[in-house]
Amino acid sequence: MKNQLNSDYWENRYQTNQTGWDAGTITTPLKNYIDQITDKNIKILIPGAGNAHELDYFLSNGFNNIFVVDFAETPLQNIKKRIPHFPEEQLIYSDFFELEGKFDLIMEQTFFCALSPDLRKNYVTKMHSLLSEKGKLFGLLFDFPLTEEGPPFGGSKEEYQSLFSDSFMIKTLEAAYNSIKPREARELFFIVTPK
Template sequence: MVLNKEYWEERYESVTTNWDIGEISTPLKTYIDQLKNKNSRILIPGAGNGYELDYLIENGFQNVFVIDYAKHPLDAIIRRNKTLEKHLIHDDFFNHNGRYDLILEQTFFCALQPNLRRKYVTKMHDLLSEKGKVSGLLFNFPLTEEGPPFGGSVEEYINLFSNTFSIKTLNLAYNSIKPRANKELFFTFEKK
């Protein structure tokens, strides 16, 4: 299976998007509610339907961008709210250039082929400003070849990120939605 642009377009067109819970996840909502700097530049990669974008904009954040190389979910965001179009980037995350204070992770990492994980870490580091952070959710179940989603573990995440990021938080999410309870880790990694 090749997880390319066509694969993701087909998933959205056939509505085989069981990862989409139809709203912002509780752990990310709780995290965003604690953010103080409304001027932070924020990126949400592999954003899909981008409910995090809606929530951030509704709460006064204006420098927020989502990136996805599937057009279908970006069109869905525009159908929900045409004013959000200026916050959308239709491109491959790995080709994107920019500088962000915060990158929010919600099901993007686990949707990538596992052989792209080191490239993901490097790209995250490149996109973040000095002392920038990547925060969000990573799955906590054994890595499988069947996916997406692909699993991962605390040990793997520490191994992948610790050379270029300070591990600030990496704990079992206490407020996951019921189907994901005990399967998600909330994390905050700060760029070294």
């Protein structure tokens, strides 16, 4: 599975418009959380960003220190066309697991569920290494049974608690009350901070 979900796999999904996860805009739970952030200078990472509609929302609200990383080149090209003034060095074409640096805020949106489930422990370890001491990882995780079929791959609140609790303080992990229609009752909103 790990090898199948490589850069070529994702590139092909974009080239053939198989992007069912792309809501075309920021989703309500993320928007509402971003609306509460007062420090516009924090360093933000959007991993596995795809077309990164959240980036547009961050920018329109005065945030500029945002870095977008994706394994496929097409979505990064799409962002360049859509936001030509966005600094090119903040669009990173890379494997998330090879990323370096420290961030104050990392946003999770349909990235975790796109990874092969055998990479979940690596995801947690990498996220911990990328967050600054007082940083936060926030976003949405799917809440439906984990099967062999995917992506997206599901998971449960219990699994996520077990996965994150060694390295992170779990501040919030609860059913999202304001999910977009196609994801209603299938998402958990979470906020974790490094221990």
